[in-house]
Amino acid sequence: MAPTPVNHQVRLAKRPEGAATREHWQFTTEPVGEPADGGVLVKTLSLSLDPAMRGWLNDAKSYIAPVEIGAVMRAGGIGRVIASKNPDFAVGDTVYGTLGVQEYMLVPKEEIKRSGLAKIDLRAGTIHQWLNVLGMPGMTGYFGLMDVGQPKAGETVVISGAAGAVGQTVGQLARIKGCRVVGIAGGQAKCDWVVKELGFDACIDYKAGAAAVRDGLKAHCPKGVDIYFDNVGGEILDAVLARLARKARVIICGAISQYNNANSMPAAGPRNYLSLLVNRARMEGIVVFDYADRFPIAVAELAGYLKDGRMKSKEDVVVGLDTFPEALNRLFSGENFGKLVLQVAEA
Amino acid sequence: MAPTPVNHQVRLAKRPEGAATREHWQFTTEPVGEPADGGVLVKTLSLSLDPAMRGWLNDAKSYIAPVEIGAVMRAGGIGRVIASKNPDFAVGDTVYGTLGVQEYMLVPKEEIKRSGLAKIDLRAGTIHQWLNVLGMPGMTGYFGLMDVGQPKAGETVVISGAAGAVGQTVGQLARIKGCRVVGIAGGQAKCDWVVKELGFDACIDYKAGAAAVRDGLKAHCPKGVDIYFDNVGGEILDAVLARLARKARVIICGAISQYNNANSMPAAGPRNYLSLLVNRARMEGIVVFDYADRFPIAVAELAGYLKDGRMKSKEDVVVGLDTFPEALNRLFSGENFGKLVLQVAEA
CATH class of the missing domain: 3.40.50.720 (NAD(P)-binding Rossmann-like Domain)
Known part of the structure; x- marks a missing residue:
């Protein structure tokens, strides 16, 4: 294995009242550890930016707990397994999960389920389609x-x-x-x-x-x-x-x-x-x-439409972890055109 | 048959902007005719006063057409058949129907269905319960x-x-x-x-x-x-x-x-x-x-609860056709206590 890389992260510094701007975020770095037994290390490729993220910044009861002050910002994304001590995941697997706004995510065995880590099949759609129509x-x-x-x-x-x-x-x-x-x-x-x-x-x-x-x-x-x-x-x-x-x-x-x-x-x-x-x-x-049990059925149907051309998809890709604060706000100004994706690393 | 009585009526004089007051109503009298073939003459006993009536005064699209200016105010009520040339209704029958805010309603054959005229069974409940729990x-x-x-x-x-x-x-x-x-x-x-x-x-x-x-x-x-x-x-x-x-x-x-x-x-x-x-x-x-087809099922169930004491009912009875304008407003001030009924004549 290569020497441990540095993990750049975006954390919530304080709760915004209106729009979240750069002052509400904190940029941190920390070394990336190695997975213990049953764990995996995922390198983030692309993250999904969604309007719902704004709600997670409020300290209010909702369908999901707020992001804590100081925590890495929650985000779903697609990554690649670069180290694994878990028989369900092999180095090179492409996975979906709640990776967070960071370059690497070390997922211990007991967190694999909670982070929703699951392999995805790139024959059904591209990485960015997996964050869009198939995500x-x-x-x-x-x-x-x-x-x-x-x-x-x-x-x-x-x-x-x-x-x-x-x-x-x-x-x-x-x-x-x-x-x-x-x-x-x-x-x-x-x-x-x-x-x-x-x-x-x-x-x-x-x-x-x-x-x-x-x-x-x-x-x-x-x-x-x-x-x-x-x-x-x-x-x-x-x-x-x-x-x-x-x-x-x-x-x-x-x-x-x-x-x-x-x-x-x-x-x-x-x-x-x-x-x-x-x-x-x-x-x-x-x-x-609420519909997680039936995601595979929907993915199969939608992937079929992507394949036969009855469904198209458009993604608006912003590049670089450090652009996260401004990229997120494009959702509320309506600047994004298609599914907004933050590409953190090339696949 | 007794000499033709006089029918006192309350008509909509003009559309209210806020609450309807006495100036929005017109009190008229006209002779009561006799039913032609297939028609019936109903003497109003008690009318139902409902919050929805306020909506019927607005010239706006709703689930039912507005009351026209100059028309007798629409109201559901209970009456007694006092003359009939229709084999389905006999003199003395107690009926429910859209009688209007008036003392008598002459229902021609072709209007019987539209006015919802139907016999009611006073063994299931009192006249006022038929305007309340059973209405x-x-x-x-x-x-x-x-x-x-x-x-x-x-x-x-x-x-x-x-x-x-x-x-x-x-x-x-x-x-x-x-x-x-x-x-x-x-x-x-x-x-x-x-x-x-x-x-x-x-x-x-x-x-x-x-x-x-x-x-x-x-x-x-x-x-x-x-x-x-x-x-x-x-x-x-x-x-x-x-x-x-x-x-x-x-x-x-x-x-x-x-x-x-x-x-x-x-x-x-x-x-x-x-x-x-x-x-x-x-x-x-x-x-x-929308549920008219199934009213009989609901009436049967609710009448059972009235009979076995599991359901009680309370009506707030105001007496006299001429009190209609003020009586209606009791619904919006919250003055009424129980189902508001306008008793037009004793049963």
């Missing part, structure tokens, strides 16, 4: 749409954050299932891509203003919205609520527009929620971890 | 709780408007189904009644303030809220959302606190709606008319 965003989109949304052919599905990681999976999957698909995204370039490349029936540019969103929904959803997959919350959620069809399903996956509010609470709730009453509709939250 | 409020509570809420024994059920018509049915039914039941009502007298007479496990007086509601929910729902049956909306909805248990169901039945807003829109939406995400919970609207 947590894809799983979120798959189970949110299929289990909560329960789409039927001919129904109208609207998706906010349509060009994002979850949105691209949801929209293409809904189309494969025979639905009419309308995206909402920021800017003409994203809208064009969603329609021309991903085959959505239409896409509304929310940056054109609230009236454009309302008019677009009216024009593109003449029979109302049967399923709304919400990644953004705020005014867009309200606009879609106003156009629900009878027995509509609203899937609450996130509220990107609200995550950087000072107290992490939405500035306002959806005023049009009584549309749920008038239309006998439901609004339901999804947390992807 | 629309009871049906709303039954199908909202059973179909949307799907209660399981041991779960915690919270009900706002607990002393109201829908609330009393929901709470007692949830208790019969083995749930822990916590009401929210206005004032100590209502709370005491709900606990001592109806057997709720606890009741929170919302008039004691927002902190009392929060503290009460925390104290009385130590494992969180599995089912919330919401009749009121507003701050109370937000307070309960903050205490949802995993996989909770929120039944949106109404938003009494918001109906008198100038534009009939909630002043604010539920800020805590992301609790649906964190807790994988759902919020769903119910409109009772």
Whole structure:
């Protein structure tokens, strides 16, 4: 084995009130140890940057514990096993796991399960597709749409954050299932891509203003919205609520527009929620971890669509661990175009 | 047949912006005709006054068409057939139907179905129980709780408007189904009644303030809220959302606190709606008319509970057609104690 390398890490220095900036992070280095019996050492290749990460910085009850002050920032990612004393993992294996924002992760035997370490098959998709359509965003989109949304052919599905990681999976999957698909995204370039490349029936540019969103929904959803997959919350959620069809399903996956509010609470709730009453509709939250047992089924189906060309994927790759603070904020400004990935090392 | 009587009526004179007051109503009289072939003449005994009536005054898309200006105000009620040229109805039959706020209703053959005219059996319950537990409020509570809420024994059920018509049915039914039941009502007298007479496990007086509601929910729902049956909306909805248990169901039945807003829109939406995400919970609207096919099943079950004493009912009876404008507003000030009934004539 080569001499022990140095591990560069990004740790949470203090909790942000609004957006997290460089002052909230601490850059540390420490030597990388060797795995003890049953453990493995993983070299980080690429990390997934997700809107949910902002929530983990708040000291508040949520679906997952907050990141502690001083701890390495939590992040899912793909790495390569470079040392192993565990019979389930061999040097050279490509693995997914909660690696953290760091160059190396030493996983003791008793942490392997908790870190979700699992081998991935690069024949099903590229490393970056494994962080996108075949990873947590894809799983979120798959189970949110299929289990909560329960789409039927001919129904109208609207998706906010349509060009994002979850949105691209949801929209293409809904189309494969025979639905009419309308995206909402920021800017003409994203809208064009969603329609021309991903085959959505239409896409509304929310940056054109609230009236454009309302008019677009009216024009593109003449029979109302049967399923709304919400990644953004705020005014867009309200606009879609106003156009629900009878027995509509609203899937609450996130509220990107609200995550950087000072107290992490939405500035306002959806005023049009009584549309749920008038239309006998439901609004339901999804947390992807609940479906972990069935990830392999979803991966197999989605990998098939990637292979036969019915599904495309787009990743927005930022390079270098030290760019993490600014890279994360691209999610909230809407600067990222496709699934945001932080490449830490070349594969 | 006796000489044709005079029919006193209450018609909508103009649409209210906030609360409907006497100026929004017009009192008219007209002669009562005789039924043609297939028609019946019904004398109104008692009318149901419901929060939903306020919504029918707005010129807005909802689950039912607005009441037209100049039309007799829509109201469900119980009457007696006093003339009939229809073989399905005999003079002396007691009937339920959309009679309107008037002393007599002449129902032509072709309107019988649309007015929902149906004989009721006074062995199952009194006239006023037929407007309460066995009527629309009871049906709303039954199908909202059973179909949307799907209660399981041991779960915690919270009900706002607990002393109201829908609330009393929901709470007692949830208790019969083995749930822990916590009401929210206005004032100590209502709370005491709900606990001592109806057997709720606890009741929170919302008039004691927002902190009392929060503290009460925390104290009385130590494992969180599995089912919330919401009749009121507003701050109370937000307070309960903050205490949802995993996989909770929120039944949106109404938003009494918001109906008198100038534009009939909630002043604010539920800020805590992301609790649906964190807790994988759902919020769903119910409109009772969707369950009309199954009303007889629910009536049979609830009548059984009334008979064996497991369910009690309380009606708040106001007498005289001319008191309608003020009587209706008692629903929004919370003055009514039990199901609000307008008695138009003695049975």
